[in-house]
Amino acid sequence: MSDNVMTKTGYEDLKVKLKKMKTVDRQKIIKEIRVAAAHGDLSENAEYDAAKEKQSFIEGKIKDIEGKIGSAQVIDISKLSSDRVVFGATVKLEDEDKGDEVVYSIVGVDEADISINKISISSPIARALIGKEEGDSVQVRAPGGVRNYLILKLTFNKGEVQMKYCPECGSEYFDDINICDSCNIDLVSSSQWECIVKERQSEDDEVFVNIKTLEDQFESDIIKDILEKNDIPVIVKCFRDTSFDGIFESQKGWGVIMVPDEFRKRANDIIKDIK
DSSP: OOTTEEEHHHHHHHHHHHHHIIIIIHHHHHHHHHHHHTTSOGGGOHHHHHHHHHHHHHHHHHHHHHHHHHHOEEEOGGGOOOSBOOTTOEEEEEETTTOOEEEEEEEOTTTOBGGGTEEETTSHHHHHHTTOBTTOEEEEEETTEEEEEEEEEEESTTTTTSOEEOTTTOOEEOTTOOBOTTTOSBOEEHHHHHHHHHHHHHHHHHHEEEEEEESSHHHHHHHHHHHHHTTOOOEEEETTOTTOOOOOSOOOSSEEEEEEGGGHHHHHHHHHTOO
């Protein structure tokens, strides 16, 4: 199987993302560069430098996505049928240690999103499930320790729509349930829930501003601890986190540290005093 295997849905989503970056994000940053350039001397124009870095980041992402689309092995999971777990399967599991139930869809690396229970084909749990059948027990070695699961159900043609979510509390549901038993409101599909999650994340991000690009986690831990001791709310985002899809002043380094805009000046003053 190709290293760049993905579902048909994931492939189409990637094309939509590429189109947005070319027609919306690219044009937006061009306007930002023009506005920044109009402020004067480019040799000492921080806004211009930041905009150019954003442009470099966006163009790099566009090139990366184009490469992934060009080399993709696309699989339409609605046409799959197997008694064993393979790529594209949606698997309902029972945690044999805790008794909890969970549903995972096995997808490509670039489609994986644990917030909507899509796991990468290369993840430890997916590797443990591949080739197994309903009724089989599997042992997964994860960073948190060994977990034991029982495979309750295996499906394919409904894999993209089987999971439903409450748009209010985020509870997940399986099969034919249509109303959240806690909030008593209609459930939404996994794709709708994904949009809700990203919208909420965007709303949160708008409140916070990037104040420093971090070199490593050690620096992150020190600064975060000091700012929090000064009662300043902090968000740390690592560039290697695949759920991070934002655009900041620089893509270089380990990540960024963010604070609410109202705390920006005080946080910057505190950071300057850190030796």
